[in-house]
Amino acid sequence: MxxxxxxxxxxxxxxxxxxxxxxxxxxxxxxxxxxxxxxxxxxxxxxxxxxxxxxxxxxxxxxxxxxxxxxxxxxxxxxxxxxxxxxxxxxxxxxxxxxxxxxxxxxxxxxxxxxxxxxxxxxxxxxxxxxxxxxxxxxxxRARKTPGNQAHVTNAKDDPLQLAADAATAVAFGFDEIETTMRVARNAWANALACAVGASVGRWGTLFQCASEEAEELRIGMAGFTxxxxxxxxxxxxxxxxxxxxxxxxxxxxxxxxxxxxxxxxxxxxxxxxxxxxxxxxxxxxxxxxxxxxxxxxxxxxxxxxxxxxxxxxxxxxxxxxxxxxxxxxxxxxxxxxxxxxNDARTSESEIRVGAKILPYLIGGSDLICSGFGSILKYDNSFNPSLFNGEEMEDYLVLQRDFEADGGLTPVEESRVLELRRRAVEALSAVMEELGLGAPTAAMKASVVAASGSEETASFWPRDVAGISAAIQDNGVSVIDVIKALAVRGFREEAGNLLRIVKLRVSGDYLQTSAVVRDGKILSAINDPNDYLGPGSGYRLTAARKQQIAGIRDVLDRDEVMRAESVHRPGEAVKISYRTMGPAAVGTDKREVVIGVSPAFGVKLFRTVAGHPLSELLKVLTEGIREKGGVPRIVRMRHTADTSFLGLSAARLSGSGVGIGIQAKGTAVIHHRDRLPHNNLELFSNSPITTLAHYRRMGENAAIYAHGEMPEPVVVPTMGQALGSRHHARVALIYAIDTELTEDGASPEEIEVTWLGGE
Amino acid sequence: MNNPKLTAADYPLAEKRPELITGARGKRLDEITLDAVLADAVTLEDLRITAHALLQQGEISAAAGRPTLQENFARAADLVAVPQDTIMRVYELLRPGRAKGKDDLLAAARELRETYKAERMAAFVEEAAEVYDARGLFKRRF
The missing domain is CATH 3.20.20.350 (Diol/glycerol dehydratase, large subunit)
Structure with a gap:
């Protein structure tokens, strides 16, 4: 064998x-x-x-x-x-x-x-x-032209304070309807009252239901809460x-x-x-x-x-x-x-299957795209996790923005959400006190306002809630009592909002097909019928709605990038000085490696995308060149900011014929004067993950090439990060600052660099 | 009534034809205000829909091509005057195995017709009695 x-x-x-x-x-x-x-x-x-x-x-x-x-x-x-x-x-x-x-x-x-x-x-x-x-x-x-969405508002403790805060939050994000249910069936009345109050904070018009046993659900409706x-x-x-x-x-x-x-x-x-x-x-x-x-x-x-x-x-x-x-x-x-x-019960543990599932509804619209969307965290959803949940709310908001699709939701500013949560908790507490249902402490209220989910609250427990719920039912509390309590305690706006919802019953307009309330008006298949007959018809986003959907948080703009860069100017000013010495000539030293830097390098831009100060980058680069017997010379290019041409121009000025081109954002190349522009010796394209050690080895390798030898190319290992999605918006804005300083036919300048030793 | 039938053009009634709408005790929409609630001039009863409003909504549904929705509104109009407890009792009786025989349902239908003039709903319950009989739904369930 x-x-x-x-x-x-x-x-x-x-x-x-x-x-x-x-x-x-x-x-x-x-x-x-x-x-x-x-x-x-x-x-x-x-x-x-x-x-x-x-x-x-x-x-x-x-x-x-x-x-x-x-x-x-x-x-x-x-x-x-x-x-x-x-x-x-x-x-x-x-x-x-x-x-x-x-x-x-x-x-x-x-x-x-x-x-x-x-x-x-x-x-x-x-x-x-x-x-x-x-x-x-x-x-x-689909029957109504304008799409909408529904939220689940529940929590693992049936805590009414959190229900009120989360209902107000869901309303702020634009849900047309909110639906609650209980962990403990007898807490239905407390859930209903809490959500009714919470949903009246901020604006009026969000319809509300409390999923419970058939007969009880109808009784809760009769009392005016749903x-x-x-x-x-x-x-x-x-x-x-x-x-x-x-x-x-x-x-x-x-x-x-x-x-x-x-x-x-x-x-x-x-x-x-x-x-x-x-x-x-x-x-x-x-x-x-x-x-x-x-x-x-x-x-x-x-x-x-x-x-x-x-x-x-x-x-x-x-x-x-x-x-x-x-x-x-x-x-x-x-x-x-x-x-x-x-699009409610979560059909998969795979986020890809989840995203794919929602897409047709998101881009095609639906009366209520989800029935409902878990506006709370997964573990707080008493219906079981939804396709989308509180955790994934921002993913959904971005999908709307990506596809210019109205998924029924609108991004809300952080400070506004906090204000509404506080208001909802105060309003419900006032109602509870007025109606003798309880007196939440300041600590309970504060914990709920800040909490992402019920694991973070120090508030009511299901057992406390059972007592509250029984009292609402036994005392025959109706929505009228709640409206009065709100008004008496200074929540007049919320009292008015709640009354307007109950008043919808009188005309019955919202009983027609696909009725929701938008901007205080009934919108249904009767007065907003889907009239799609091809491009140019049916639902189209208005300019204002597009702007709302685009308004997600943390969006970069040029001023923001410039501000972020200018923060680093003073730090660099004490570490390095760049002295312009006049037009750069072609070198004669066979050991020479020319480093061609981009126009804004150290002038308007001061760190790489990975965050390395340019002073340190130049330091390790030149040290690496010297380490292997090379002689560095720094030249600022003014005719280009393109990596390949920075490198090739540097190589053509270099006595050895080997040059390095480097942009302010950190993208770099080792080039040789006899090569085609895009056929370089080594390319360092992933600047966000390029470390100072990599730049040092880049310098070393350039010096080895200058000797006419073949080094082991530097490999910058990637872990598969979506570098484009993480960095390209900023990179494009930064690069534009570099390209703005270019000038046709401007000749390269010799730069004398001095490290000042400042910190 | 010789009034022309309502259509989508009259909708929403609360905005376009508020003069047609009142609450269960006759209050106009503009009388139902927060101040009136605070002065105890408006109660939950004033926030109830009337049979008349349901029939008007039914006219609009029919005009929009939704005859079955109109029928539901008509049945609902029949139930406006029926007290909650009676509604829950008849609903319970209509669930499988609750009625012991056809007669239980027919008695409920009679009550709806005679006490509440709920003719449509009475006929609906009678129809259920026939179907339940044919499908053996009166047998006791455990």
Whole structure:
């Protein structure tokens, strides 16, 4: 046997690297229609079809009326329009699909056709569309023109002070709706009161809901604390519906009950719920969801929270799952429902999957892009983490800016947020004191104002909150009492804001499809209808809105860069002096290495991008040259600031023919006079990670080249940092300062450099 | 009523047709102010929607091509006068397995019709009774 004992590799180590990625925490499932794991189609899905006899639906999707389950019955009676159905169902689904993406076919025409389409037909039609076509059709078909967003406002302690502060914060960032829920069910009343007060700080118009048990949620609404409800769930199979403890009739009754109290309402449904509940009838996720959505239109609700919702994570485990979530949202808006389009339950541990998931909604818009966006930290989200959370809020703001897309949010200044949080906490404390619900201490309040999340607060605990919540309920506290308490304690603006929200009930204007309040006015599908008919129509950002979206924090400008540079001028002035000695001549010393510095080097710019003072850089560079027997000479170029030409010009002046070109920002090159401009000896392009030790070795190598020998090239190791994103904005501004000082035909100047030894 | 039907042009009613809107006790929108609340002249009752307003919103929905939303507003108009406890009782009865038989639901429908003149809602509950019967929903659930 051969003596070679080198073991044969049993794994490409990249797989081990991949094992460590957050993505591998996600689990994926095979397509398995028989067990409900199929996104778009299953052999068990119904085939589209409808028979109308004597103005009644005699058969729908292959099921005769006598065999209808509750869902079929409700859809056949209340959704299908017998006057529209025969012609609409006769149209090939591919033709309908093409109409959805045809910018010249108006939305109203398609919505009218949908009145005559069965669940199976709707599902079959959207199945023809690619993800891009679905996204485009969604953008065209959504009901309200102006996009919006919804926030979750909850915390792990059900602490009312933090709820008030976080509600005010969410309002400041521009959310149209905020939704709370509790860790402990009986804390519902305290959550509701706290968020209602917090949401009235800063501006009026943010709608608010408190997700709780059906009957209690309606009672809280009746007391005036909430302005909408959305946790009225429906399901696509009869067994799942019954297990959810409701029927289409009970849920439709509840829908009417909410409207009778002037409270906005939408239903909830989403792929995967039947799968999770174990009653999927081996049907595809999309088909079941099409049934849910037809049912919602049949019930006469204005809108839906749709797009997987709690079932989104399981849906994302199957092939085409995320495309399915988009497709069901498209059916929702095609049925003319307001769509709070999911993007809430976090579907992945991979930030790349998260970013990809949001993009179609961000650029296409949605009535409420997330339902909702976790405005608080992940661990504080009592619904479970959202697709986007408090941690990632600024990522989202930047995505808006990148794509010039209105995601419904607006950057807010740090000082403004602090002021609003303080105000919200004070307002709620005043209300609690006035109503005898408690007396938060200054320390509790201060901890909440500053806290990013509940782990940092020293405030109320769930047990304290249970007492507060019971007192609100037992004492029959209503929103009127809260309004009075606010006004009495000097929070007149907040009292007025809260009253205006409750007053929306009287006219019921906000019960219409897709209604939100913007700048104190109702905006809905009635007075702000999506009128997209191609470029130049539909939603467009105004100049003012663009400016708002662009206004993220810590943005560089030229003045800022100049200020930052000038800070270093005095420090350098005591360390180094540059004396101009007149035009530079071609050297004769064969050991010579000329260092060609850029026009602003040490004149207007004083440190490299990595932060090294230019005095130190020149020091190590010249020391390195001398170390290897070279003779440095420094020349300032005035005709160029380009690294290659700085280097080549230096090389041409050098007695050895070897020169170094270096920009003030630290980018450098070793060049030889006989080489082409961009074919240098060594390039040091990553100035942000180039250390003084690298510059010293650069000097050494230049001297070795001058001897006519070949050194080991200097490699500046990179750890894969996105250097461009970190530095290029500043680099471009700095480089412009260098290039501004260039002058055509200006000759190089000899520079005498003296190190002054100052600190 | 011979008034022409409302359309999108009348919307939002609170801005464009405030004269059509009053609270449950007849208060006009401009009478519902913070000062009136502080003077106890406005109560929660004044902040309730009326059946009339719901029907008007229904006209606007229908004009915008949303007949099912209009039907929901009409059912809601029926429930405006129904007390909260009754609403919760009927809702509970409509949930699976709560009613022991058709008669329970038919009795609820009768109450809605006779006590509250909630004709649409009564018919809706009667329809549920038929469907629940056909689908075996009256069996007790544990």
């Amino acid at each position: 051969p003596a070679d004992s080198t073991p044969s590799p049993n794994r490409w180590k990249r797989f081990s690297d991949w094992d460590e990625r957050p993505l591998r925490l996600d689990k994926f499932a095979v397509e398995d229609a028989a067990h409900g794991f199929s996104a778009f189609s299953s052999p068990n899905d119904a085939k589209p079809g409808v028979i109308i006899e004597a103005g009644r639906v005699a058969s729908m999707d292959g099921v005769e009326a006598k065999d209808f389950d509750m869902i079929d019955s409700f859809i056949a009676h209340y959704h299908l329009d017998p006057a529209v159905a025969p012609a609409a169902m006769a149209m090939p689904s591919l033709e309908l699909a093409r109409m959805l993406v045809d910018m010249t076919v108006p939305r109203e025409k398609l919505c009218r056709l949908a009145h005559g389409l069965t669940p199976a037909k709707l599902a079959e039609t959207v199945s023809h569309l690619s993800s891009m076509e679905i996204a485009f059709a969604y953008s065209k078909m 302005s909408y409800a959305e946790t009225v769930s429906v399901y696509g199979t009869e067994r799942a519906f019954i297990d959810g403890d409701d029927t289409p009739w009970s849920k439709a009754f509840l829908a009417a009950a909410y409207a009778s109290r002037g409270i906005k309402m939408r239903c909830t449904s989403g792929a995967g719920s039947e799968l999770l509940m174990g009653f999927h009838e081996a049907k595809s996720l999309l088909y079941l969801e099409a049934r849910c959505l037809c049912l919602q239109r049949a019930m006469g609700v204005q809108g839906t929270q749709n797009g997987g919702i709690d079932g989104a994570p399981v849906t994302a485990t199957v092939p085409s799952g995320v495309r399915e979530l988009m497709a069901e949202n498209l059916i929702a808006v095609w049925l003319d429902l307001e769509c709070a389009s999911g």
